[in-house]
Amino acid sequence: MDLLRFITAGSVDDGKSTLIGRLLYDSKNILVDQLEALEKSTKNRTDGSVDLALLTDGLRAEREQGITIDVAYRYFTTPKRKFIIADAPGHVQYTRNMITGASNASLIIVLVDARQGVVEQTRRHSIIASLLKIPHVVVAINKMDLVEYSQDIFNNIVIDYAEVAKQLGLKNVTYIPISALKGDNIVDKSEIIDWYDGKPLLEFLEEVDTAHDIDLDNARFQVQFVIRPQTEELHDYRGYAGKIISGIYKKGEKVKVLPAGLETTISKLEVGGREVEEVFAPQAAVIQLADDIDISRGDAIVKTGDTPVVGNELEVLLCWLDDKPLQTGNKYYLQHNSRLVRAVVRSIEYKLDVNTLQQQPVEGGVKLNEVVKATIKTASPLVYDPYDQFVVNGSAILVDETSNSTVAAVLLQ
Amino acid sequence: MSKYHLDYLEQLEAESIHIFREVAAQFERPALLFSGGKDSITMVHLAKKAFAPGKIPFPLVHIDTGHNFPEALEFRDWLAKEVNATLVVRKVEDTIKEKNLTEPKGKFPSRNWLQTYTLLDTIEEFKFDACIGGARRDEEKARAKERIFSVRDEFGQWNPKLQRPELWNIYNGRIHKGENVRVFPISNWTELDIWNYIRKENIDLPSIYFAHERQVIEHEGQLVAISEFVQPDANDVVLTKQVRYRTVGDMTCTAAVESTAANLDEVINEIIATRISERGETRIDDKVTEAAMEDRKKNGYF
Ligand SMILES: Nc1nc2c(ncn2[C@@H]2O[C@H](COP(=O)(O)OP(=O)(O)O)[C@@H](O)[C@H]2O)c(=O)[nH]1
Numbered sequence: 084m085d086l087l088r089f090i091t092a093g094s095v096d097d098g099k100s101t102l103i104g105r106l107l108y109d110s111k112n113i114l115v116d117q118l119e120a121l122e123k124s125t126k127n128r129t130d131g132s133v134d135l136a137l138l139t140d141g142l143r144a145e146r147e148q149g150i151t152i153d154v155a156y157r158y159f160t161t162p163k164r165k166f167i168i169a170d171a172p173g174h175v176q177y178t179r180n181m182i183t184g185a186s187n188a189s190l191i192i193v194l195v196d197a198r199q200g201v202v203e204q205t206r207r208h209s210i211i212a213s214l215l216k217i218p219h220v221v222v223a224i225n226k227m228d229l230v231e232y233s234q235d236i237f238n239n240i241v242i243d244y245a246e247v248a249k250q251l252g253l254k255n256v257t258y259i260p261i262s263a264l265k266g267d268n269i270v271d272k273s274e275i276i277d278w279y280d281g282k283p284l285l286e287f288l289e290e291v292d293t294a295h296d297i298d299l300d301n302a303r304f305q306v307q308f309v310i311r312p313q314t315e316e317l318h319d320y321r322g323y324a325g326k327i328i329s330g331i332y333k334k335g336e337k338v339k340v341l342p343a344g345l346e347t348t349i350s351k352l353e354v355g356g357r358e359v360e361e362v363f364a365p366q367a368a369v370i371q372l373a374d375d376i377d378i379s380r381g382d383a384i385v386k387t388g389d390t391p392v393v394g395n396e397l398e399v400l401l402c403w404l405d406d407k408p409l410q411t412g413n414k415y416y417l418q419h420n421s422r423l424v425r426a427v428v429r430s431i432e433y434k435l436d437v438n439t440l441q442q443q444p445v446e447g448g449v450k451l452n453e454v455v456k457a458t459i460k461t462a463s464p465l466v467y468d469p470y471d472q473f474v475v476n477g478s479a480i481l482v483d484e485t486s487n488s489t490v491a492a493v494l495l496q
Numbered sequence: 497m498s499k500y501h502l503d504y505l506e507q508l509e510a511e512s513i514h515i516f517r518e519v520a521a522q523f524e525r526p527a528l529l530f531s532g533g534k535d536s537i538t539m540v541h542l543a544k545k546a547f548a549p550g551k552i553p554f555p556l557v558h559i560d561t562g563h564n565f566p567e568a569l570e571f572r573d574w575l576a577k578e579v580n581a582t583l584v585v586r587k588v589e590d591t592i593k594e595k596n597l598t599e600p601k602g603k604f605p606s607r608n609w610l611q612t613y614t615l616l617d618t619i620e621e622f623k624f625d626a627c628i629g630g631a632r633r634d635e636e637k638a639r640a641k642e643r644i645f646s647v648r649d650e651f652g653q654w655n656p657k658l659q660r661p662e663l664w665n666i667y668n669g670r671i672h673k674g675e676n677v678r679v680f681p682i683s684n685w686t687e688l689d690i691w692n693y694i695r696k697e698n699i700d701l702p703s704i705y706f707a708h709e710r711q712v713i714e715h716e717g718q719l720v721a722i723s724e725f726v727q728p729d730a731n732d733v734v735l736t737k738q739v740r741y742r743t744v745g746d747m748t749c750t751a752a753v754e755s756t757a758a759n760l761d762e763v764i765n766e767i768i769a770t771r772i773s774e775r776g777e778t779r780i781d782d783k784v785t786e787a788a789m790e791d792r793k794k795n796g797y798f
Pocket residue numbers: 093094095096097098099100101102136225226227228229261262263264265
């Protein structure tokens with residue numbers, strides 16, 4: 084059994100909460116007491132039905148205002164997979180929430196209201212999906228019951244979306260006609276939508292092939308923590324603990340430590356205290372090296388002959404996540420996995436319209452939810468890959484030195 | 497399937513180990529809040545793996561309400577020795593005396609709320625800057641939105657509206673003086689994941705997790721053990737039942753479930769078969785209001 088993380092995106096009222104509620108409900112991941120609480124809070128409804136959307140509604144402020152304002156995580160399991168849903172609600176802070184939720188997702192469900200078709204929000208969500216390189220896209224065309232389950236309407240939406248997908252270079256797009264409310268094509272194949280010969284949503288989610296989402300060819304590793312027990316029997320032990328970001332490392336292989344550039348070989352590999360011959364992504368491992376080299380947190384260990392970019396003048400896309408605007412010349416901390424360096428935003432080239440992808444001039448500062456192309460200079464070099472080629476080694480965050488908030492998502496170019 | 501493939505438990509494990517190492521690297525004085533339950537025990541196991549062959553680079557801190565199951569305390573002491581970790585115990589009893597707090601009354605006098613005071617004092621005493629907790633997002637609705645690194649102000653309070661975005665696997669643990677971070681390495685695990693992992697890794701648990709005989713009374717459909725802390729009223733019927741516990745909290749507010757499950761396989765089978773979530777089934781105080789957890793978290797509870 085493996086794990087799939089996905090995000091759901093849609094405009095307000097497209098039926099996102101209903102869909103998630105339906106997935107949890109129909110896959111029997113709602114427990115009796117939760118159901119009771121749910122029934123209690125829907126007691127006042129006139130038609131006596133349970134409001135599935137309530138299942139996914141979190142904090143009290145939101146309950147009171149009747150809106151969802153933050154990313155929430157939901158869990159459900161089928162015999163085939165464990166699923167983690169990042170539920171990022173549509174609202175003012177949407178881009179910020181969606182980027183947060185999408186950053187770990189390997190699949191996105193873009194909800195489209197069958198009555199509305201592809202709207203500006205659909206485009207916007209898809210642009211974010213393409214910026215963040217989410218490997219799989221499901222376009223769930225919802226509320227089919229309100230358009231008499233019309234195949235024509237479905238087909239037209241598919242044609243419209245295919246245009247968007249082409250523009251954005253989205254691959255692996257799957258279209259499913261559903262009714263979240265009635266349960267059509269969610270867990271079981273809809274009998275009414277007999278013209279659709281694909282899988283129902285849950286089955287698709289269970290079977291989508293994610294094995295290739297992890298890169299096993301290019302080996303990347305960054306030191307998180309240096310293990311030095313300094314006990315009598317482990318007197319000289321020095322292990323570099325970290326996550327295998329991508330690829331495979333084998334005992335005896337030649338490696339290079341960056342940014343210093345020193346070469347050595349792997350003398351020992353461990354996972355969870357057990358010695359192994361090889362380690363692979365995304366394992367949490369410990370690497371020991373043959374030579375005594377000065378290595379600290381944030382340094383990279385890569386293979387000779389397959390090295391990432393080393394540099395401190397960075398071209399980046401910044402997704403701004405903070406209320407306080409960004410001005411050219413502002414200083415921040417940049418955190419790339421476990422490497423923390425001081426950074427200054429040298430220049431802001433243009434703003435990317437997240438509805439049209441058009442480049443626009445930046446006037447004044449960069450505001451919350453805006454995406455800009457910028458150049459950043461860091462105090463010491465980063466060891467990275469362009470995000471487009473290598474998501475896991477091409478992403479970083481900016482941290483405000485004074486508020487300590489995470490203010491931007493950084494996609495290294 | 498390729499041999500370079502992790503199943504879901506291995507993926508969850510790798511993620512949790514990554515988080516533990518981030519904590520050890522980013523903070524000067526972290527602590528693992530150890531409650532004695534299976535989630536804490538799993539965390540200790542993960543921490544051990546994260547830092548092997550070194551020892552766990554932070555103490556286990558137990559905020560002792562004084563209402564614990566003796567089996568859990570015994571196990572706690574054994575485990576700390578076993579993994580060679582430093583154990584810090586601070587007692588709610590002492591805080592009550594020191595601060596002249598009012599003891600909760602009633603038949604099920606829960607000191608859960610008072611724990612917060614002792615915890616905040618302990619954080620102050622040791623200047624802990626990161627407290628690792630075993631909360632899971634599947635436990636309860638308010639938790640579903642909490643970050644893995646969750647910043648608390650000087651009063652230990654959580655502000656759900658001011659959470660930092662948490663992107664990719666990058667954890668921002670920078671804080672101001674006086675603030676601290678609650679870190680939840682098993683956020684993405686469900687109850688069943690924990691049980692399956694315990695089975696896979698052969699992790700030892702206190703005996704009360706398995707079926708045993710106990711004298712209990714029934715309270716609003718839940719079974720509460722008779723103990724030094726909970727005494728039957730005149731109209732209670734004391735029953736002797738085969739029970740086990742799904743969570744190990746205070747004897748005053750943790751209910752038992754009827755069970756014959758004597759080993760892990762049987763426990764897991766029972767859990768799969770039941771359809772009642774952990775919190776609803778075993779926490780007597782949680783049912784009070786739906787927003788109870790949210791309130792408590794805002795006030796600095798774990
Ligand atoms: N007829 C119909 N109504 C739906 C469907 N899905 C959602 N709705 C309704 O649309 C409204 C908004 O749904 P909700 O899930 O709250 O939308 P969200 O804002 O995207 O989370 C609610 O009244 C739902 O009952 C559907 O498939 N068919």
